[in-house]
Amino acid sequence: xxxxxxxxxxxxxxxxxxxxxxxxxxxxxxxxxxxxxxxxxxxxxxxxxxxxxxxxxxxxxxxxxxxxxxxxxxxxxxxxxxxxxxxxxxxxxxxxxxxxxxxxxxxxxxxxxxxxxxxxxxxxxxxxxxxxxxxxxxxxxxxxxxxxxxxxxxxxxxxxxxxxxxxxxxxxxxxxxxxxxxxxxxxxxxxxxxxxxxxxxxxxxxxxxxxxxxxxxxxxxxxxxxxxxxxxxxxxxxxxxxxxxxxxxxxxxxxxxxxxxxxxxxxxxxxxxxxxxxxxxxxxxxxxxxxxxxxxxxxxxxxxxxxxxxxxxxxxxxxxxxxxxxxxxxxxxxxxxxxxxxxxxxxxxxxxxxxxxxxxxxxxxxxxxxxxxxxxxxxxxxxxxxxxxxxxxxxxxxxxxxxxxxxxxxxxxxxxxxxxxxxxxxxxxxxxxxxxxxxxxxxxxxxxxxxxxxxxxxxxxxxxxxxxxxxxxxxx
Amino acid sequence: xxxxxxxxxxxxxxxxxxxxxxxxxxxxxxxxxxxxxxxxxxxxxxxxxxxxxxxxxxxxxxxxxxxxxxxxxxxxxxxxxxxxxxxxxxxxxxxxxxxxxxxxxxxxxxxxxxxxxxxxxxxxxxxxxxxxxxxxxxxxxxxxxxxxxxxxxxxxxxxxxxxxxxxxxxxxxxxxxxxxxxxxxxxxxxxxxxxxxxxxxxxxxxxxxxxxxxxxxxxxxxxxxxxxxxxxxxxxxxxxxxxxxxxxxxxxxxxxxxxxxxxxxxxxxxxxxxxxxxxxxxxxxxxxxxxxxxxxxxxxxxxxxxxxxxxxxxxxxxxxxxxxxxxxxxxxxxxxxxxxxxxxxxxxxxxxxxxxxxxxxxxxxxxxxxxxxxxxxxxxxxxxxxxxxxxxxxxxxxxxxxxxxxxxxxxxxxxxxxxxxxxxxxxxxxxxxxxxxxxxxxxxxxxxxxxxxxxxxxxxxxxxxxxxxxxxxxxxxxxxxxxxxx
Numbered sequence: 001x002x003x004x005x006x007x008x009x010x011x012x013x014x015x016x017x018x019x020x021x022x023x024x025x026x027x028x029x030x031x032x033x034x035x036x037x038x039x040x041x042x043x044x045x046x047x048x049x050x051x052x053x054x055x056x057x058x059x060x061x062x063x064x065x066x067x068x069x070x071x072x073x074x075x076x077x078x079x080x081x082x083x084x085x086x087x088x089x090x091x092x093x094x095x096x097x098x099x100x101x102x103x104x105x106x107x108x109x110x111x112x113x114x115x116x117x118x119x120x121x122x123x124x125x126x127x128x129x130x131x132x133x134x135x136x137x138x139x140x141x142x143x144x145x146x147x148x149x150x151x152x153x154x155x156x157x158x159x160x161x162x163x164x165x166x167x168x169x170x171x172x173x174x175x176x177x178x179x180x181x182x183x184x185x186x187x188x189x190x191x192x193x194x195x196x197x198x199x200x201x202x203x204x205x206x207x208x209x210x211x212x213x214x215x216x217x218x219x220x221x222x223x224x225x226x227x228x229x230x231x232x233x234x235x236x237x238x239x240x241x242x243x244x245x246x247x248x249x250x251x252x253x254x255x256x257x258x259x260x261x262x263x264x265x266x267x268x269x270x271x272x273x274x275x276x277x278x279x280x281x282x283x284x285x286x287x288x289x290x291x292x293x294x295x296x297x298x299x300x301x302x303x304x305x306x307x308x309x310x311x312x313x314x315x316x317x318x319x320x321x322x323x324x325x326x327x328x329x330x331x332x333x334x335x336x337x338x339x340x341x342x343x344x345x346x347x348x349x350x351x352x353x354x355x356x357x358x359x360x361x362x363x364x365x366x367x368x369x370x371x372x373x374x375x376x377x378x379x380x381x382x383x384x385x386x387x388x389x390x391x392x393x394x395x396x397x398x399x400x401x402x403x404x405x406x407x408x409x410x411x412x413x414x415x416x417x418x419x420x421x422x423x424x425x426x427x428x429x430x431x432x433x434x435x436x437x438x439x440x441x442x443x444x445x446x447x448x449x450x451x452x453x454x455x456x457x458x459x460x461x462x463x464x465x466x467x468x469x470x471x472x473x474x475x476x
Numbered sequence: 477x478x479x480x481x482x483x484x485x486x487x488x489x490x491x492x493x494x495x496x497x498x499x500x501x502x503x504x505x506x507x508x509x510x511x512x513x514x515x516x517x518x519x520x521x522x523x524x525x526x527x528x529x530x531x532x533x534x535x536x537x538x539x540x541x542x543x544x545x546x547x548x549x550x551x552x553x554x555x556x557x558x559x560x561x562x563x564x565x566x567x568x569x570x571x572x573x574x575x576x577x578x579x580x581x582x583x584x585x586x587x588x589x590x591x592x593x594x595x596x597x598x599x600x601x602x603x604x605x606x607x608x609x610x611x612x613x614x615x616x617x618x619x620x621x622x623x624x625x626x627x628x629x630x631x632x633x634x635x636x637x638x639x640x641x642x643x644x645x646x647x648x649x650x651x652x653x654x655x656x657x658x659x660x661x662x663x664x665x666x667x668x669x670x671x672x673x674x675x676x677x678x679x680x681x682x683x684x685x686x687x688x689x690x691x692x693x694x695x696x697x698x699x700x701x702x703x704x705x706x707x708x709x710x711x712x713x714x715x716x717x718x719x720x721x722x723x724x725x726x727x728x729x730x731x732x733x734x735x736x737x738x739x740x741x742x743x744x745x746x747x748x749x750x751x752x753x754x755x756x757x758x759x760x761x762x763x764x765x766x767x768x769x770x771x772x773x774x775x776x777x778x779x780x781x782x783x784x785x786x787x788x789x790x791x792x793x794x795x796x797x798x799x800x801x802x803x804x805x806x807x808x809x810x811x812x813x814x815x816x817x818x819x820x821x822x823x824x825x826x827x828x829x830x831x832x833x834x835x836x837x838x839x840x841x842x843x844x845x846x847x848x849x850x851x852x853x854x855x856x857x858x859x860x861x862x863x864x865x866x867x868x869x870x871x872x873x874x875x876x877x878x879x880x881x882x883x884x885x886x887x888x889x890x891x892x893x894x895x896x897x898x899x900x901x902x903x904x905x906x907x908x909x910x911x912x913x914x915x916x917x918x919x920x921x922x923x924x925x926x927x928x929x930x931x932x933x934x935x936x937x938x939x940x941x942x943x944x945x946x947x948x949x950x951x952x953x954x955x956x957x958x959x960x961x962x
Contacts, residue, residue, distance in 0.1 A: 050712075
């Protein structure tokens with residue numbers, strides 16, 4: 001029997017507000033344990049939460065960017081469970097009335113557009129962090145993260161493959177980064193994902209029994225874990241077995257999922273409206289103000305890049321996947337108005353370099369001005385494309401301007417025909433055997449001669465002129 | 477006359493004129509506590525040293541001319557209002573060693589006004605109870621008859637005020653916890669409108685019902701304390717940005733033109749003691765003599781109030797009390813090394829039986845599959861009760877009723893029967909469910925000589941009319957002048 005997989009994702013995005021969602025403590029990452037805390041986020045007796053308006057604004061940005069319907073009145077609810085990283089014994093979240101519902105984003109898979117539904121977006125507070133020291137019979141809890149704002153974005157079960165799930169996840173990450181509301185860093189946990197996955201016979205309308213996958217802390221692991229889980233469920237069904245509803249944990253080092261808890265062991269969170277917080281009322285003015293402040297989003301920018309710069313859909317997609325990269329590209333094009341060539345260099349040399357050094361575009365050692373400067377040098381024929389790559393490497397290493405590097409290292413292209421002719425004469429007279437062979441029809445040796453000339457000129461000779469001079473001399 | 481016998485208003489006058497010092501006054505109150513605390517048991521913590529320091533500070537402020545009606549006035553605070561550096565136990569073993577690192581908003585206000593805090597008063601554990609017998613720390617006795625309960629949950633506050641162990645006190649009221657002990661101890665108690673006084677720093681029992689309020693010797697004092705603690709607090713999202721009038725000013729107005737509503741349902745209530753009935757009936761005629769018009773009103777959903785309350789309050793409590801898990805502060809059973817064992821043992825040993833009963837009740841009401849039938853239904857009943865009052869207030873300005881169905885009962889009499897105990901809140905619970913202000917003032921004595929109070933309830937943010945009615949009544953009677961012999 002042929003099966004299809006049905007996947008829905010629950011994404012937690014940590015919001016980049018300066019202070020926590022219900023108190024004035026800093027949200028900064030990496031402080032010594034329990035230094036970004038106060039009676040409120042520590043859950044001391046008698047304290048009360050006060051909602052950070054910035055959190056609402058950031059959530060509204062996301063809601064608008066994902067075409068959600070915004071609830072004019074939403075409520076905070078308490079999600080009750082015991083755990084040492086949860087100081088109040090409940091998490092303030094939203095349940096019955098989230099801030100936004102019924103949205104969608106579009107993804108592209110193999111040049112095919114697909115619309116993925118968003119069930120809801122809600123605000124909540126993050127929990128603290130436990131560390132377990134294996135050498136001591138103690139667990140330590142750090143409440144710095146307690147109360148850091150999160151939004152949870154729940155998708156419809158519209159995804160049909162791990163690739164689609166990956167594309168959707170990347171799309172949402174790109175959106176939160178464009179909106180400047182979240183770092184979108186899965187490895188550091190500022191962008192987290194749980195996946196619900198089930199399979200069903202193709203053509204079936206009903207859903208199969210789903211498993212919820214947790215601990216998916218990189219894009220690669222999301223796809224790998226989903227692939228593993230789909231195969232596992234297929235094997236069970238093919239053997240006549242039954243998938244059971246449960247939460248499963250992905251083990252990245254073992255490349256498999258294992259059962260964490262069954263449906264029967266699932267928590268009853270006893271949600272109820274938080275009596276300490278009033279219903280959140282959002283009026284049109286607020287929504288319109290946020291709407292006005294929204295930046296151009298990845299999809300809009302991609303279309304603009306295709307229309308304005310005549311880039312291919314793939315190039316435009318890649319360049320707009322991050323707001324900073326797209327801005328870098330546009331800044332370069334402003335200074336060197338040849339979009340295709342800028343695109344080639346950004347996607348080729350620059351991203352190659354950044355990937356190798358595991359840097360982001362913001363950390364690029366090559367400024368937009370310098371990259372444009374380099375392209376201008378090629379365009380004017382001052383250096384060859386090949387020399388330009390050497391210059392680029394130097395720029396990346398030292399952060400210096402291309403003009404200076406070219407001048408200092410005397411890399412200016414030799415376009416003087418008589419100078420090239422001189423070198424050619426020398427090479428030909430040094431290699432009489434090869435000249436003979438060439439004249440006897442072994443024309444492949446042309447490459448050898450060009451190579452020798454370039455070696456002699458340390459790559460500076462204009463390759464076009466070298467070819468012309470060589471041809472002329474070898475034919476005569 | 478002993479200084480500790482003064483009301484806030486009287487003491488403030490003497491302090492202002494320099495006839496007494498706060499050190500003398502505070503010293504007198506501390507001596508009084510020393511001599512009668514053994515009999516009454518009103519205090520969990522007496523802060524003699526810091527009180528004298530605050531008194532000295534108040535005296536220096538007064539000498540500079542910085543004086544408010546509370547400067548130098550010794551007050552007590554119910555032990556679930558957080559006081560920075562001063563142990564706050566909620567009368568629970570689980571918080572036996574808890575010293576708050578911050579002041580509740582009301583404490584900040586009192587300190588700013590120059591008040592002196594002499595100590596923290598006993599209560600039912602986490603304010604759950606009507607007799608102060610559920611305290612995990614000690615027993616409080618009614619100063620009028622030491623074999624009787626002082627009422628609850630603010631029993632320590634009411635007993636301390638009645639026995640002159642402070643000039644006034646702050647309590648908290650979730651279902652009658654200020655009004656009922658005030659009634660049993662013959663003092664004045666007010667539960668303000670929900671949102672009138674900041675709850676920040678009030679250890680939560682049931683967040684949508686809790687409200688801090690004054691317990692005082694007379695009505696003027698109640699107004700003075702209301703002036704000091706009322707007002708919007710950005711730290712409490714449920715506090716309301718509504719102007720604070722001078723509450724003492726209402727005491728100057730007369731009663732003519734005031735319509736008092738008498739709910740027919742309350743006076744048919746089962747178990748209403750004949751002493752209470754007679755005292756309240758007398759109270760009605762006193763008000764009529766003063767020019768008030770009394771009319772019958774109907775609150776048809778009253779019979780469901782206790783049931784709704786005992787679903788909503790425990791539900792919220794089950795969540796509010798989840799933070800006492802032994803991890804961060806308070807008691808932890810250190811014998812247990814596994815997390816679940818530690819949680820269970822800490823909470824089983826740390827909470828008393830009534831608190832555990834309500835946590836279980838509330839957990840059940842909020843559980844999947846029961847939520848709609850219990851919690852949700854109870855909130856719907858709550859809406860109906862609010863509607864009842866809205867309708868009733870179309871025909872009257874004040875609603876009058878008994879506070880408690882009986883005078884103070886004997887210690888131990890009802891501890892084995894929580895349901896009967898719950899029913900003693902029948903007249904007070906509705907004001908919490910509807911969020912309205914309610915007040916208890918002395919209106920008579922039982923044949924056995926125990927004080928009886930009557931309750932006045934008003935529209936939201938209309939504490940003024942309660943104070944006006946109460947003050948006129950007080951001036952026309954002398955119940956508040958009688959003091960327990962102790």
